[in-house]
Amino acid sequence: MPLSTEERAAFLAEPHIGALSVASGEADRAPLTVPIWYAYEPGGDLWITTERDSRKNRLITAAGRFSLMVDRVTPTVRYVSVEGEVVSAEPSTDGELRAMAERYLPPEAAAAYLKDVLPTFGPSVTIRMRPRRWLSADMGSLG
Numbered sequence: 001m002p003l004s005t006e007e008r009a010a011f012l013a014e015p016h017i018g019a020l021s022v023a024s025g026e027a028d029r030a031p032l033t034v035p036i037w038y039a040y041e042p043g044g045d046l047w048i049t050t051e052r053d054s055r056k057n058r059l060i061t062a063a064g065r066f067s068l069m070v071d072r073v074t075p076t077v078r079y080v081s082v083e084g085e086v087v088s089a090e091p092s093t094d095g096e097l098r099a100m101a102e103r104y105l106p107p108e109a110a111a112a113y114l115k116d117v118l119p120t121f122g123p124s125v126t127i128r129m130r131p132r133r134w135l136s137a138d139m140g141s142l143g
Helices: 005-013 055-063 094-104 107-120
Strands: 018-022 032-036 046-051 065-072 078-091 124-138
Touching (some): 018 055, 032 055, 046 094, 055 065, 055 078, 055 124, 065 124, 094 107
Antiparallel strands (some): 018 032, 018 065, 065 078, 078 124
16 A cells, blocks of 8 residues: 555655665666665655765766665565655765764764764765655555
């Protein structure tokens, strides 16, 4: 059963690990699909951070759009998939990087990540996508 507009937005706003897909631009390759942290508030743009020089960023820049799917398996199988165009790509701020780490990690782990892990990556970019097409379902409402 498809989710209502409010249900799908609320589900997407929860901190799931997303599966991001973007066209590879190559006839002999499938789309790039990778796990990613993301942030979303109902009614707003979805945003991610990634290394500026990553293949992911190059492909998103070339395609101008990407899709993201999040799911869960308990208490019911539920998913939301969203696709849309990139509306901005700017160097990530310290506040954005902190907010993303704190969204997914407990406080002590987020602090360690920001101090010890994040500096091992290159410069990052924050990419914002405006959701345009949605697919969703909750299999718990079946039979």
